Amino acid sequence: MGAPAGSTTIAPDRRSLAVVVPADPWIMVRRAGFALFAVVYVWWFFVKGLIIDRISVAISVGIFIMIGHLGRPVRRWAWLVFDVLCYSAMWLAYEESRGWADRAGFPLQVEAPRNIDRFLFFGTDPNVWMQHHFYHRFTIYWYDKVASAAYFTHFIFPVIALAILWVTSHREWARFMKRFATLLFVACTMFVLLPTVPPWMAADPKHSYQILEPLARHTGRGFVSMGLKGFVNTWQTALDWGNAIAAMPSLHASFALFVPAFFLPRIKPIWLKALVLTFPLIMAASLVYFGEHYVVDALAGWIIVGLSFLFWGWFERHQRRVRATRTYTALDDAAPGRAAPSDAVAGASIPDGTATA
Amino acid sequence: MTPRSIVLDAGFIQAVADADAPGHADAVRVYRELVDGYVARTNRLFALSTVLAAHPTATRRGLFAPVEVLYVSRRHRSDSARVGAVVSADMALVLVVMDRAKIRCVATLGHDFDAFDLEIITPAPMPAAGPAPGATGEAPQEPSPTI
Numbered sequence: 001m002g003a004p005a006g007s008t009t010i011a012p013d014r015r016s017l018a019v020v021v022p023a024d025p026w027i028m029v030r031r032a033g034f035a036l037f038a039v040v041y042v043w044w045f046f047v048k049g050l051i052i053d054r055i056s057v058a059i060s061v062g063i064f065i066m067i068g069h070l071g072r073p074v075r076r077w078a079w080l081v082f083d084v085l086c087y088s089a090m091w092l093a094y095e096e097s098r099g100w101a102d103r104a105g106f107p108l109q110v111e112a113p114r115n116i117d118r119f120l121f122f123g124t125d126p127n128v129w130m131q132h133h134f135y136h137r138f139t140i141y142w143y144d145k146v147a148s149a150a151y152f153t154h155f156i157f158p159v160i161a162l163a164i165l166w167v168t169s170h171r172e173w174a175r176f177m178k179r180f181a182t183l184l185f186v187a188c189t190m191f192v193l194l195p196t197v198p199p200w201m202a203a204d205p206k207h208s209y210q211i212l213e214p215l216a217r218h219t220g221r222g223f224v225s226m227g228l229k230g231f232v233n234t235w236q237t238a239l240d241w242g243n244a245i246a247a248m249p250s251l252h253a254s255f256a257l258f259v260p261a262f263f264l265p266r267i268k269p270i271w272l273k274a275l276v277l278t279f280p281l282i283m284a285a286s287l288v289y290f291g292e293h294y295v296v297d298a299l300a301g302w303i304i305v306g307l308s309f310l311f312w313g314w315f316e317r318h319q320r321r322v323r324a325t326r327t328y329t330a331l332d333d334a335a336p337g338r339a340a341p342s343d344a345v346a347g348a349s350i351p352d353g354t355a356t357a
Numbered sequence: 358m359t360p361r362s363i364v365l366d367a368g369f370i371q372a373v374a375d376a377d378a379p380g381h382a383d384a385v386r387v388y389r390e391l392v393d394g395y396v397a398r399t400n401r402l403f404a405l406s407t408v409l410a411a412h413p414t415a416t417r418r419g420l421f422a423p424v425e426v427l428y429v430s431r432r433h434r435s436d437s438a439r440v441g442a443v444v445s446a447d448m449a450l451v452l453v454v455m456d457r458a459k460i461r462c463v464a465t466l467g468h469d470f471d472a473f474d475l476e477i478i479t480p481a482p483m484p485a486a487g488p489a490p491g492a493t494g495e496a497p498q499e500p501s502p503t504i
Contacts, residue, residue, distance in 0.1 A: 014471075014472060014474040015442070015473055015474060016473075016474045017452060017455065017456045017473060020440055020441050020442045021436070021440055021452050021453050022436050022439040022441070024457060073428070073432060073433075074430070075428050075430065171425075317398075320396050320398065320423070322422075323395075323423045324395060324423055326418070326419045327388075327392050327420055327421070327422055327423055328389070328392070330416070330419040330420035331388075331420065334420075
């Protein structure tokens, strides 16, 4: 590529915009609101418990987002209403799909996931193996607490990420939501087409399956031992369409990979990237340890996350090229005889495009 | 990597859209490069809604397809009236919108933004090409316009 067409100039004695432009008077209001929200949230966490039921989570997120929109233009509020409707529709469809799974009547997968796990681990059941080696009925170890804490992040991590993106960048929120909705859509489709019995149920003597040795379902034990608890409001019972045979894919494992994967490009140090990516591994190990999921459930969840990111990454690149092509065409139409930068359009050799000083 | 956000100011937009405008060739040259950066996801391009509204829909969807709209609200306008610098009303509005959107880079053909703590993209001088002027016996070429 030749010399850049543009140059960045830096003039001496420049004045900061913050000095020239009057400050937004609502900034202090929003900051005070966020501080108050944080205090109340922490108080609620320690006194009443971690908010985990969907409606309570939605209310808390709604309050957070409204604080972030205080003093914003009417257009931003209109977008917010539209976004909330889309978001609510997505979750309602998700909840409803769990009911459809019961009614659709597709054959229940009982042994298949267990057999895949046995194949992957040379004849061993990972759930049983982990509980034999690490679980002690009357003792709670540090890893019980870590696993339990990781398990409960499922209820807040994606929502916190969504809320922060919603307030800070609508465009990034939309990018996040497209991938997230795709993940939920594929997962829900699989819940309907491939209802799968989770390990704890497959091992539970109360059910007829008993294809695994008995497993303890001790998800909340570590969490409670730290003096913490989950907050579930009573209205959850009115919406209790929960599908116990929605083990494939694991949404816990999916979300645990999804959130770090979305923010990974913004993290520069390699060691920090690696550290962040240990979280989905901890989550997967916890799920297997608790008997909540098979390993293959977690793997399926990760694959769907990967496919969702790949698809939307491709689609967004395609959209950018389509828009750029329209621009190049318009420029070439206005200046006939000039060659179009087809290499840039095709993406074969894209210059960095930054105008340098 | 987070793309760099760049506001295309009114003069720049006008120069790109109007083939008869002064600085059109330079503006197009810079704009092509910015669009290349947009394709490579190193740039995000913005313009004020008031600026884009001056152009037909076909132009906005064609020539300016990669440009995102920064909507100007009533509050932006009232805040721009209180800008503490001797600038035009349009300029004050751009500064307010850039401040609120936390954008610190502007593509322009003029020098209006030079006084502010911003990254300013302007057309660079055209690189010299071919043999030195006069080497072939031709008359020396006029230097390309620099803004």
